[in-house]
Amino acid sequence: MTAHTLLEKETCYHCGDERHTDEYQIDDKHFCCQGCQTVYQVLAQNQLCSYYNFNAHPGETRKRSDKRFEYLSEPTIIKDLIDYRDEQITVVSFYIPHIHCSSCLWLLEQLNKLNPAVHYCRVDFLKKQLSMRFDHRKLSLQGLVELLYDIGYEPLISLQDVIKKNNSSPKDNLVQKIAVAGFCFGNVMLLSFPEYFGLTAFEQNFKHFFGWLNVAFGVPVVVYSGWGYFTSAYQNLRNKVLNIDFPLALGIAVLFIRTAVEVATGTGAGFADTLCGLVFFLLVGKFVQQKTYHHISFERDYRSFFPVAVQVVKNGVEKPLPLAQLQTGHRMVVRNNEIIPADAILLKGEAMIDLSFVTGEAIPVHKTLGEVIYAGGRQTGQAIELEVIKPVSQSYLTQLWNNEAFTAKQDNRVRTFNEEVSKHFTIILLAIAIGSLLFWALEDLPRGIAAFTAVLIVACPCALALSTPFTMSAALSVFDKNLFYLKNTAVVEQMARIDTIVMDKTGTITIGNSSNIQFNGVLSAHQQQLIWNTCSNSNHPLSRMICSYLGNQKPLPISNYNELAGKGIEANVDDDQMIIGSADMIFGYSTKITGATRVHVSQNGLYLGYFAFHHQYREGMDNIPKLSDNYDMYLLSGDQDHEATELVKYFRPDAMHFEQLPQQKMDLISDLQHQQKKVMMLGDGLNDAGALKQSDLGVAVTDNVNNFTPGSDAILDGRSFSKLPQFLRFAKDTVKIIHISFLISLTYNVIGLTYAVTGQLSPLTAAVLMPLSTATIISFTSLATHFAARKRRLA
Amino acid sequence: MSIIYFLIGCSVLMALVFLGAFFWAQKSGQNDDLYTPSMRILLDDEDELPSRTDKK
Numbered sequence: 138m139t140a141h142t143l144l145e146k147e148t149c150y151h152c153g154d155e156r157h158t159d160e161y162q163i164d165d166k167h168f169c170c171q172g173c174q175t176v177y178q179v180l181a182q183n184q185l186c187s188y189y190n191f192n193a194h195p196g197e198t199r200k201r202s203d204k205r206f207e208y209l210s211e212p213t214i215i216k217d218l219i220d221y222r223d224e225q226i227t228v229v230s231f232y233i234p235h236i237h238c239s240s241c242l243w244l245l246e247q248l249n250k251l252n253p254a255v256h257y258c259r260v261d262f263l264k265k266q267l268s269m270r271f272d273h274r275k276l277s278l279q280g281l282v283e284l285l286y287d288i289g290y291e292p293l294i295s296l297q298d299v300i301k302k303n304n305s306s307p308k309d310n311l312v313q314k315i316a317v318a319g320f321c322f323g324n325v326m327l328l329s330f331p332e333y334f335g336l337t338a339f340e341q342n343f344k345h346f347f348g349w350l351n352v353a354f355g356v357p358v359v360v361y362s363g364w365g366y367f368t369s370a371y372q373n374l375r376n377k378v379l380n381i382d383f384p385l386a387l388g389i390a391v392l393f394i395r396t397a398v399e400v401a402t403g404t405g406a407g408f409a410d411t412l413c414g415l416v417f418f419l420l421v422g423k424f425v426q427q428k429t430y431h432h433i434s435f436e437r438d439y440r441s442f443f444p445v446a447v448q449v450v451k452n453g454v455e456k457p458l459p460l461a462q463l464q465t466g467h468r469m470v471v472r473n474n475e476i477i478p479a480d481a482i483l484l485k486g487e488a489m490i491d492l493s494f495v496t497g498e499a500i501p502v503h504k505t506l507g508e509v510i511y512a513g514g515r516q517t518g519q520a521i522e523l524e525v526i527k528p529v530s531q532s533y534l535t536q537l538w539n540n541e542a543f544t545a546k547q548d549n550r551v552r553t554f555n556e557e558v559s560k561h562f563t564i565i566l567l568a569i570a571i572g573s574l575l576f577w578a579l580e581d582l583p584r585g586i587a588a589f590t591a592v593l594i595v596a597c598p599c600a601l602a603l604s605t606p607f608t609m610s611a612a613l614s615v616f617d618k619n620l621f622y623l624k625n626t627a628v629v630e631q632m633a634r635i636d637t638i639v640m641d642k643t644g645t646i647t648i649g650n651s652s653n654i655q656f657n658g659v660l661s662a663h664q665q666q667l668i669w670n671t672c673s674n675s676n677h678p679l680s681r682m683i684c685s686y687l688g689n690q691k692p693l694p695i696s697n698y699n700e701l702a703g704k705g706i707e708a709n710v711d712d713d714q715m716i717i718g719s720a721d722m723i724f725g726y727s728t729k730i731t732g733a734t735r736v737h738v739s740q741n742g743l744y745l746g747y748f749a750f751h752h753q754y755r756e757g758m759d760n761i762p763k764l765s766d767n768y769d770m771y772l773l774s775g776d777q778d779h780e781a782t783e784l785v786k787y788f789r790p791d792a793m794h795f796e797q798l799p800q801q802k803m804d805l806i807s808d809l810q811h812q813q814k815k816v817m818m819l820g821d822g823l824n825d826a827g828a829l830k831q832s833d834l835g836v837a838v839t840d841n842v843n844n845f846t847p848g849s850d851a852i853l854d855g856r857s858f859s860k861l862p863q864f865l866r867f868a869k870d871t872v873k874i875i876h877i878s879f880l881i882s883l884t885y886n887v888i889g890l891t892y893a894v895t896g897q898l899s900p901l902t903a904a905v906l907m908p909l910s911t912a913t914i915i916s917f918t919s920l921a922t923h924f925a926a927r928k929r930r931l932a
Numbered sequence: 933m934s935i936i937y938f939l940i941g942c943s944v945l946m947a948l949v950f951l952g953a954f955f956w957a958q959k960s961g962q963n964d965d966l967y968t969p970s971m972r973i974l975l976d977d978e979d980e981l982p983s984r985t986d987k988k
Binding site: 191239243246259260261262263264312313316317320323324328340343346350 | 933936937940944947951954955958963964965967968971972974975
């Protein structure tokens with residue numbers, strides 16, 4: 138017995154999961170399941186066992202997996218997946234969620250040892266992406282994916298491919314632009330120094346030479362690096378919007394023209410270094426603001442949740458069919474753990490549908506023959522056959538995406554502080570510039586023009602343009618470190634404005650699938666064994682949970698096994714008659730119990746007690762009531778209200794809404810918005826997709842960021858759920874930091890303006906002021922953000 | 933002092949060569965994945981297989 142318990146605590150050599158059996162064993166290595174053992178065998182045969190030397194237990198558990206890749210031999214599907222194909226070679230990239238350690242990297246780059254038809258394979262670790270080139274005459278795409286599957290790296294293939302989308306994003310050559318601006322900036326600085334330090338009469342020849350060189354360096358900076366500011370300013374003017382790009386473009390233009398004129402007329406050295414520095418810093422700011430999470434997609438919709446193809450039965454033959462071609466009347470086969478992609482009628486088989494992602498209902502639902510099953514449900518148990526009654530795009534679930542919230546442009550987003558300020562800033566700036574022009578022009582026109590241009594140069598809102606990107610990127614990396622991934626920097630400001638928080642229940646505040654089981658009553662070891670034996674024959678999720686709760690038990694002979702759908706199980710185990718099931722089954726009448734789901738047990742007609750399944754709330758739910766001081770809290774659940782009594786701890790009774798359909802959730806959010814509330818929605822499933830989109834800030838909560846999450850503004854890892862109040866406060870701090878840094882940059886502008894309005898701005902002053910203000914802003918924002926994060930205990 | 937013209941010409945030319953090299957590196961995708969090579973270099977070579985399969 139001791140040996141047995143010792144073994145029980147041991148882990149699987151392949152995946153590191155806890156192992157309940159010593160059945161699977163080769164080469165003194167133990168495995169948790171057949172799948173893990175098979176992977177090991179494949180690797181051992183090919184002498185690739187170094188895989189296990191780099192990291193302990195690098196594999197992924199294979200307990201639940203189905204090998205179904207027939208659809209990959211359909212030419213229409215292949216065409217959409219591959220990057221390139223000629224007569225011989227196919228190039229393809231896959232997203233493989235399991236890539237997580239150096240072993241993965243090593244093994245995946247050894248693919249040609251497993252199959253010589255693979256010519257080339259390269260892993261991009263951060264993107265979790267594998268690019269391969271292979272000879273498709275020797276190895277089909279299906280064969281390649283099966284090979285990957287066999288070594289434990291199943292690629293995620295979906296209609297809305299993450300990789301394809303990232304690759305297709307337009308390239309703006311920002312890095313190249315920064316390189317050119319930096320290159321010119323460095324050279325111009327070098328050439329400007331002699332002028333600043335003063336040239337002797339003997340060296341005056343150089344002055345001209347350096348001046349023209351400076352102008353020459355200015356040309357690529359304006360025409361290549363800085364061109365984006367001109368086009369953006371022009372477009373905004375056409376749309377009658379004054380944004381920060383206008384004064385920036387004006388500043389760049391004035392700097393360049395004045396430099397060229399001064400050099401040409403020999404009146405001065407010009408401001409070439411200020412010009413290059415300005416463009417360089419602006420572009421760096423832009424670069425910093427672009428934060429991309431390669432492995433996360435914020436734009437997912439139902440297409441990335443649904444399979445690429447379904448098995449369709451035609452004349453008794455099963456054939457894979459691309460989802461897009463699925464039509465009303467088709468008969469499809471859906472196996473264990475597969476998703477039903479369209480509304481359909483159940484024709485054959487025992488349907489036990491897990492709808493947690495669609496409706497929020499936590500416990501799988503039993504469906505009888507002839508019943509309509511809505512798209513998005515996941516079959517658990519045996520294979521079922523269904524007849525499609527609506528095309529994929531018009532099913533109950535997917536029609537949510539036809540709603541106006543998805544088609545209409547987002548105009549409920551508030552304008553950012555930067556946009557708001559730069560409008561006024563531009564007007565004031567122009568007023569001062571024209572004022573100083575008019576003031577001096579009456580007596581001295583050249584001085585007037587000098588003052589006019591100097592104002593535009595000095596007040597060019599470089600520091601202002603940089604304060605937001607640098608603060609936000611620092612804030613984003615703080616959030617990122619705490620497993621909270623924001624779509625872009627504007628989301629931080631959005632978050633600071635929130636005054637209402639709406640939460641979904643299943644999967645958001647409860648932990649998906651794992652319920653706490655408790656047995657009310659006393660069970661002997663033998664009785665536990667009896668219950669385990671009874672339940673181990675059933676595929677019902679509650680039976681499985683009971684089995685895993687009771688742990689590993691010895692099998693006993695079973696007879697007269699009978700499972701009554703929706704009620705329970707009766708069976709003769711050994712010599713005892715066991716009945717396990719609902720109150721209806723045991724007592725003959727049903728009771729409505731609130732709080733938890735119960736499964737009752739009786740042995741030989743003697744009542745033993747019941748299992749209670751409590752939903753487990755996420756860690757940090759205790760922080761939620763604290764939020765209600767500053768925020769209006771609501772709960773929106775697709776589930777029934779049997780947990781209402783437990784949830785009263787966290788939410789006001791009138792703020793809890795149960796049995797909400799996706800459309801109702803969305804409407805409730807828009808009702809709140811009509812009351813001038815800024816709503817943050819936390820959800821996890823497809824049923825929340827509409828509400829997430831409608832809200833001012835949609836946050837998808839997930840236990841694994843690589844899993845499917847509905848389209849949202851931010852993705853929160855479930856482990857950081859407890860930090861939600863800190864996140865909200867930190868977002869407010871960040872906005873405060875932006876305000877302060879704006880004041881600092883304004884101070885610099887005022888100092889510069891006092892020189893500028895007199896018309897006597899020396900190039901040296903401008904050359905010192907600009908980088909100085911930039912350096913101040915960058916260091917202030919990063920330090921202040923760091924301290925704010927420390928204060929909120931997020932650093 | 934006319935040598936300055938020549939020297940500055942040289943320095944600008946060299947800087948342009950470096951800029952061109954950077955453009956080339958960027959275009960040929962050398963900067964696309966800056967993380968994976970750092971892991972790849974730490975992996976030992978093939979021949980150090982576990983003793984069990986040392987027939988190779």
